[in-house]
Amino acid sequence: MPRTTARGRTRVAMGLAAGVLMGALAACGGSAQHDGPAGRQQTSGRPAATKVEVTLADFRVMLSKTTFTAGQRYDFVARNHGQHVHALEIEGPGGEHHTRTLKPGASARLGVTLKPGTYEVYCPVDGHKGLGMQMKITVVGAGGGY
Ligand SMILES: [Cu+2]
Incomplete structure (x- = not known):
């Protein structure tokens, strides 16, 4: 999360390239959602075998x-x-x-x-x-x- 925030600030500062970077950001969002279910398994109450x-x-x-x-x-x-x-x-x-x-x-x-x-x-x-x-x-x- 801190890394994403730092990159976001850089993107805003770069101005002209913002449009291109928005596309990249959307792609990142998609992969982040992929990580969701795996994270949920790890935090469930059931102890791992x-x-x-x-x-x-x-x-x-x-x-x-x-x-x-x-x-x-x-x-x-x-x-x-x-x-x-x-x-x-x-x-x-x-x-x-x-x-x-x-x-x-x-x-x-x-x-x-x-x-x-x-x-x-x-x-x-x-x-x-x-x-x-x-x-x-x-x-x-x-x-x-x-
Ligand atoms: Cu045997």
Whole structure:
């Protein structure tokens, strides 16, 4: 905003070129309106999802994050780095959520709002859980309350 105001004053001072610059100013106004909706998303009350990268390997599950807060929305982005098909399942107090079965190299996103408690993160594909594709995460309440 301060920059626009400064330019505006310059344009008035230039006088003769004002007509041409009015056109440029109108164009600027159009792009400013484009920025509007994006700005509104950022200022909405809903907290943004936190991205968690999930590595699915033969036969392990790894998370880029190990601390989770209840009530927060997380986007678990699972990628299959193995040679076998895998999937991601997250099971706990909020129920269970899972991705589709992923071929090697494929990825999928799983949006989950976590509740306080312990969740099991594992691969539901035949026997993979028993082979080691399993881990537990603990979700703590925000501020120590419920
Ligand atoms: Cu698997």
